[in-house]
Amino acid sequence: MDKTKKPLPSIVWPLAALGLILLFNLIFTDGFFSITIKNGHLFGSLIDILKRCSPTMIMAVAMTYVIATSGIDISIGSILAISGSVAALLVWGGNTSYLSAGADVQPAALFFIIVVPLLVSMVLGAFNGLMVSVVGLQPFIATLILMVAGRGMAQLLTGGKVLNFSHKGFEFVGRGYLLGIPFPFIIAVLVIALAALLTKLTPMGLYIQAVGGNKTASHYSGINTRMVIFLVYIFSGFCAGIAGLILTSDITGADAGFMGLYMELDAILAVVIGGTAMSGGKYNLKGTIVGVLIIQSLTTTILTRGVPPEYTLLVKAVVVLAVLIIQSKRTSDFIEKTTAKVSKAGAA
Amino acid sequence: MSDNLLEAIGVSKSFPGVKALSNVNLQLGRGEIHGLMGENGAGKSTLIKAITGVYPRDNGQILLDGVEIHPTSPLDAEALGISTVFQEVNLLNNLSVAENLAIGRQPTKKTGTLDWKKMNEDARRILQKFEIDIDVTELLGNYSIAIQQMVAIARALELDSKLLILDEPTSSLNLDEVEKLFKQMRRLKEEGHSIIFVTHFLDQVFEITDKITVLRNGEYVGLFNTADMTKMDLVSKLMGKEIDELHEFEKLSKEQKHKEHQEVLLETEKLGKNGYMAPIDIDIAKGDIVGLGGLLGSGRTEIAKMLFGLVHTDNGGLKIKGIHSKIRSPKQALMNQLALCPEDRKEESIIPDLSVKENIILALQVKQGWFKPLSAKKKEEIAQKYIDLLNIKTPSSEQAIKNLSGGNQQKVIVARWLATNPNVLIVDEPTRGIDVGAKTEIQKLLLKLSGEGMGVLFISSEIEEVVRCSNKVYILQDRKVVNELHDDQINEQQIMHAIAAKGDS
Numbered sequence: 001m002d003k004t005k006k007p008l009p010s011i012v013w014p015l016a017a018l019g020l021i022l023l024f025n026l027i028f029t030d031g032f033f034s035i036t037i038k039n040g041h042l043f044g045s046l047i048d049i050l051k052r053c054s055p056t057m058i059m060a061v062a063m064t065y066v067i068a069t070s071g072i073d074i075s076i077g078s079i080l081a082i083s084g085s086v087a088a089l090l091v092w093g094g095n096t097s098y099l100s101a102g103a104d105v106q107p108a109a110l111f112f113i114i115v116v117p118l119l120v121s122m123v124l125g126a127f128n129g130l131m132v133s134v135v136g137l138q139p140f141i142a143t144l145i146l147m148v149a150g151r152g153m154a155q156l157l158t159g160g161k162v163l164n165f166s167h168k169g170f171e172f173v174g175r176g177y178l179l180g181i182p183f184p185f186i187i188a189v190l191v192i193a194l195a196a197l198l199t200k201l202t203p204m205g206l207y208i209q210a211v212g213g214n215k216t217a218s219h220y221s222g223i224n225t226r227m228v229i230f231l232v233y234i235f236s237g238f239c240a241g242i243a244g245l246i247l248t249s250d251i252t253g254a255d256a257g258f259m260g261l262y263m264e265l266d267a268i269l270a271v272v273i274g275g276t277a278m279s280g281g282k283y284n285l286k287g288t289i290v291g292v293l294i295i296q297s298l299t300t301t302i303l304t305r306g307v308p309p310e311y312t313l314l315v316k317a318v319v320v321l322a323v324l325i326i327q328s329k330r331t332s333d334f335i336e337k338t339t340a341k342v343s344k345a346g347a348a
Numbered sequence: 349m350s351d352n353l354l355e356a357i358g359v360s361k362s363f364p365g366v367k368a369l370s371n372v373n374l375q376l377g378r379g380e381i382h383g384l385m386g387e388n389g390a391g392k393s394t395l396i397k398a399i400t401g402v403y404p405r406d407n408g409q410i411l412l413d414g415v416e417i418h419p420t421s422p423l424d425a426e427a428l429g430i431s432t433v434f435q436e437v438n439l440l441n442n443l444s445v446a447e448n449l450a451i452g453r454q455p456t457k458k459t460g461t462l463d464w465k466k467m468n469e470d471a472r473r474i475l476q477k478f479e480i481d482i483d484v485t486e487l488l489g490n491y492s493i494a495i496q497q498m499v500a501i502a503r504a505l506e507l508d509s510k511l512l513i514l515d516e517p518t519s520s521l522n523l524d525e526v527e528k529l530f531k532q533m534r535r536l537k538e539e540g541h542s543i544i545f546v547t548h549f550l551d552q553v554f555e556i557t558d559k560i561t562v563l564r565n566g567e568y569v570g571l572f573n574t575a576d577m578t579k580m581d582l583v584s585k586l587m588g589k590e591i592d593e594l595h596e597f598e599k600l601s602k603e604q605k606h607k608e609h610q611e612v613l614l615e616t617e618k619l620g621k622n623g624y625m626a627p628i629d630i631d632i633a634k635g636d637i638v639g640l641g642g643l644l645g646s647g648r649t650e651i652a653k654m655l656f657g658l659v660h661t662d663n664g665g666l667k668i669k670g671i672h673s674k675i676r677s678p679k680q681a682l683m684n685q686l687a688l689c690p691e692d693r694k695e696e697s698i699i700p701d702l703s704v705k706e707n708i709i710l711a712l713q714v715k716q717g718w719f720k721p722l723s724a725k726k727k728e729e730i731a732q733k734y735i736d737l738l739n740i741k742t743p744s745s746e747q748a749i750k751n752l753s754g755g756n757q758q759k760v761i762v763a764r765w766l767a768t769n770p771n772v773l774i775v776d777e778p779t780r781g782i783d784v785g786a787k788t789e790i791q792k793l794l795l796k797l798s799g800e801g802m803g804v805l806f807i808s809s810e811i812e813e814v815v816r817c818s819n820k821v822y823i824l825q826d827r828k829v830v831n832e833l834h835d836d837q838i839n840e841q842q843i844m845h846a847i848a849a850k851g852d853s
Contacts, residue, residue, distance in 0.1 A: 203713045203721050206706060213699040220658070220688065220696050221764065222679040222714040281701040 010275040014290040017273075017323045021297050029304055041177045045300060053296035054184035055080070055243035055260075057289065058191045060267040060274075062239035064288045065195070065232045067271050069212045070280025071132055071139035073233060076240035076267065078150025079124050080260030083117040083244025085154045088163035088254035090116060091170060110169040118241040124150065125237015129230035147264070154256035164253035174250030184246045191239060192289065198235075199285075208232060212280030270295055273323055294323065352411075353378050353542045354399070354430075354511055359408035361394055368394040371408070372568040374561050376511070381533060381543045383557035383574065387586055387644060387809060391566040392546050393435075396513055400425040400432045412511075431509040433500045435516045435546075441489030441496075446471035448488050449503050474502050478532055494525045501529065505536065512536065513544045518552060530556050548645040549826060550579055550848065564588050579848035586643070587811055587844065610634040611669070613803040614655070614686070614772045618664030625650045626828040627664050632772055632803040637794060639806045639814035641833075641843045642824030648807045649691050650827060652776045655805070656681045656688040669771070682715050687765035691776040691807070693754065697761045700750035704742050705731035707749045707760050712767040734763035739789060755786030762790065766797075773797065774805040779813060791817055811840050823847055 025032040025045075035044040059076050066073045090108040107113070124146060131142035176183035199205030207228045210218040219225050243263070248254050272278060273294055274287025298319055302312050325331060356374040360367070369391045376382050386392045398405045401419030409416050412428060419425035422432055439448045446468045455466040471484035478498055488496055497517055504512055514533075518526050533543055533556060545557060553560060554574060562569040562585045569585050610633040620627035625647050632638050640648045653659040655666070657675040665672055668684050675681045681688070690696035699707055708731045713722055722730070731745040738759040742752055749760055758778060765773060775794065779787040794817055798804050808814050814821060821838050823831035823846040831846045 201721060202718055203716075204718075206702075206710070206713060209702055209706075210699050210710060213701050214695075216695055217690075217697050217699055218710075220656075220678055220690055221711045222677075222682040223710075224679065281699075 010284060011287050011290065013326055014273055014275060014287050014294060014323070017326065018290055018294050018297065021294065021301060021319075025297075025301055025304075029301070032304070037180065040180055042180045042182075045304060047182065049293070049296050049300050050185045051182035052300070053292050054182070054188040055246050056263060056266050056270065056296065057188045057292045058239045058243050058246075059236075059263065060270040060288050060292050061192055061195050061285065062232075062236040063264075063267040063271050064274070064276055064283050064285055065199070065208050066139075066236050067212075067268070067276055067278060068208050068280055068283035069229050069232050070215075071229065071232070072268065072278075073128060073143045073236045074140065074264045074268075075124070075128060075143040075146035075150055076236060076243075077260040077262060077264045078147050078154065079121050079237055079240035080244040080247065080263060081154035081254075081256050082124065082150055082157065083121045083241040084248035084254040084259050085157040085163065085256045086117040086120050087113050087170070087245055087248050088165055089157060091165040091167045092163065107167055110167075113167070113170050114173070114245065117245060118238060121237045121241025121244065122234050123237070125234040125240070126230070128237065129233030132233060133226040133229035151256070154254075158254055158256045160256075162253055162255045166252060170249050171252055172249070174246045174248070184250070187242060187246065191242065192285070195235075195285065204228070204231070209282055213282070266292075266295055269320065273320070295320070351378070352376060353380075353413065355409075355411040355414075356395070356399065357409045357411070359395065359398055359410065360406045361398055361403070362406055367566055369398065369405075369566050372563060372566070373571070374399075375571060376542050376544065377559070378542055379537050379540045380558045381537055381545055381556055383553045383560040384544055384546045384563070385553065385560055385582065385586060386563035386569075390563040390586075392563055393515065394566070395563065396432065396515055396544070396546070400430060400513065426507055426509070429510040430513065431504040431507045431511070432513040433497075433504050433515065433517055439488055439496060439500055439503070441487065443488060444485050445475075445482065445488050445491070445499055446484040448499060449474055449484075449506065474506050475499070477505075478502055478528065494521045497521060498525070498529070501532070505532075505541075509541070511542050511544070513546075515546045516548070517545075518547055518549060526552065548643055550582065550643070551826070553582070554579065562586060580845060583643075583844045583848045610636070612667075613669060615667045615670075616655070616664065617666065619654060619661055619666050620663050621654065621659060621661045622663070624659065624827070625654060628822075628829045630822055630829065632805055634801050634803060635798050636820060637798045637804040637806050637818045639808070639818030639821040639838075640824060641811065641814055641821050642847055644809060646824040646847075647827035647829075648809075648824060649776055651824075652688060652691075652774050652805070652807060655774060656686060658688075679714065682711060682768060685769070685771040686774065687711070687768055687770035687772070688774040689758075689761050689765055689776060689778055691780075693757055693761065693780075698749050698757050701748055703746045704735070704740065704749050704752070704760055705745035708734055708745075708763045708767060711764050715768050730767055734760075734767065738763055738793065758786065758790065762793070770802065772803040772805065774807070776807040777809065778806075779808065779810065787813075811843055814838075815840055815843065823849075825849075 032045045035042055035046060037043065059080070063073060063076070090113045093106040093108060128143050128146060131137045131145070132139050135142070172183060174184055178186055199208070207218070207223050210221070210223060211225050211228050215225055244260065247259055270291035271288050273291035274289070275284045276282070276287065298316055302315050307315060352375050354374065354376040356372065358371045358373065359369055360371055361369040372391065372395055374395065384392050384395070397403055399410060400422045401424050402422060404418070411417070412430070417428055419428060419430070425432070449471045450467045455463040455470065457463045468484050475482065475484065480495065480498055482491065482495065488499060501514065501517060517529065521529065533545070536543060547553060557574045560572045560574055560577065560582065562572070562582070564586065612631050612633045615631040616628055618627035618629060628651060630638070640651060642648055650659070654661050655675070657677045657680050660676060666675065667673065673684055675684060675686070678688070699710070705727055709722055709727050712730065716722065728745060734740065735742065735745060740759045740763070741756050749757055752760065762775070762778065778790050791813060794804050794806060806814065806817055815838055818838060819835055821833045821843060822829050823833065823843065825847065830849065833842055833846060
């Protein structure tokens, strides 16, 4: 087989799309690329994109693995809301009648404000995992249960109110800067590093792709397919929990009804734009990261261009559609056929 | 020619790259039960699908009552008087038994609404003929496969067809149920209906059929009177070997046979599962290649699945190197130094999008455990070792396995299991659907491995292979081990005799 006809790595198309969006801004948006330092913090549109995309990025990383096992997790928006609500509650010392609480509120220790919501999120993820791997429900339906019920649980937790708070330590999670870099983005980088470590330093990455590619064959090869699926959904819950902490901390309040609403869709979209097939198998983590950046820079571009808000969603949809068409198999086949006329000799 | 109800003359059918049927004939008399026989891939199903209009034939004629027919769908064929019960029950489990029986001809009241009462009464009446007394308003899915099969058959009969085609209807029935079915088939025959009966069970063919048509590799072998045939004849027709020609055989490796007594690696003690496989006592010693001989469905793959923990046995046990062991999952099998190259390469073996390298190291990684990942260097070393050893033709170890040819995919799977360094290697149809060159290579490899002390359980429907490689052969019939052949006893003639021998010997 001739090595000249090596197909382009799949990351090329999402990168090209991202490049196009940035190029557009380079030409049409003044000061899009300017980065200044204010109060020791980096400032600018690009920094803003990195900060804003962090919660989606964190969830999309986990979604990549879920989709690679040929599953899906549409409950993460609701898990995010529960995580945020639990955190806000803990800041209020667990007192739901906070409005009348006055000044004698005793917030829980920061450690618990962070760890308890994450544990709750992982338990919820484990529930999803059980439903999919042991009970054998369709992943879409299994996670639909928590998508609906989870938001209800979050609203029960907050008593149907928006829980605003102020807590210097916890606010750092979503609003802080470390070495001038927005802290949420640092968390996102850490989550990506953790995911990469878990999948590279253990056989998890191999098992996820094996289970997604051919579950029967994986079982025959001795892989505990249920455990692999179970763990992936726990990780997804964990990541949604982190995203919930960031968002709640950033807006210093938990709005159980609306926080994280439809964010699972952005995460799924990022995974697909990144080149991981919904049918499972091979995943592309780098592609997902680029996919998140595409979605966020698109949103930021639309906002900074001053497009009337009522057009925002439509413009976004049109661009996403264009990206997906460009990287579809048909298009790439077409491009390969028309550009390279290398003979097909030496096929296996 | 109107002696014959149905006649197929020179029917051919090709699929891209495959000639599924070439010039096949079938002559079916009135009031006749006709066995259609052939090994896997012989073309039985294709012929039935051509007759029932699932797909059009390329060439040839099909005459019903002397008139050429061109059915375009099974429904169309039904209108002509040919009803079919396909191997997979194709009724609706989410509807009641009565609804299933009435579909397409539901009784209605004057108002145009369904007449449920009549529908249920009809259903009871229909099933009465089969001595089946069940609640017809219950969902079909709540009954056993056997009842479902009977309902499917009853439905087909109720269409009052001239011709009934039954494609392996007995594979999920027990002896009692088979008897009931046969009783109905005899009744139908007396009433003048004709039946085409497809099965792999030799005993059943001899019990119920009047004539037999044999197909092999898509070709017509012949039409035979059941009464004039012995089982031996039929087996040789199915396998394509004339008995007399089978006396002389090359033995690729004489030294493989006549071995001294060696350490037993794997031994089963009445291992079995109710309704799946009768208790078996087999043993595999160091350096053995143990063949399993038997027709399709006789229990070859079932043994492999029981040994490898894919099916949970409910009686007996097994010993590994003399120690009682429990194997309840492939992982446990793997930890006990067993390996299985499964029968179905596409469904059970390859992970299509992963690379050759990843496919090779998969089972070894599982054996190592979660916390001992193989390093990139080690993976590449192992992959290269087996690519060279097994002569796997791939541009690189990074190539996705789906891009390899069938034979090379099979070698990758063999490599996956050899990498785990097993004591006993079970290979289920390792040479199916691969070219001759690769076939020989795999056979040679098995001989080499056994020479190095590995025990091999060799499952193949190609009898020559079994003869060439094995030093012991267990003969299977209807999910029972019925005989055992050693060393010099192993030749095609003996194996065929044993396969065809009366079941209750």
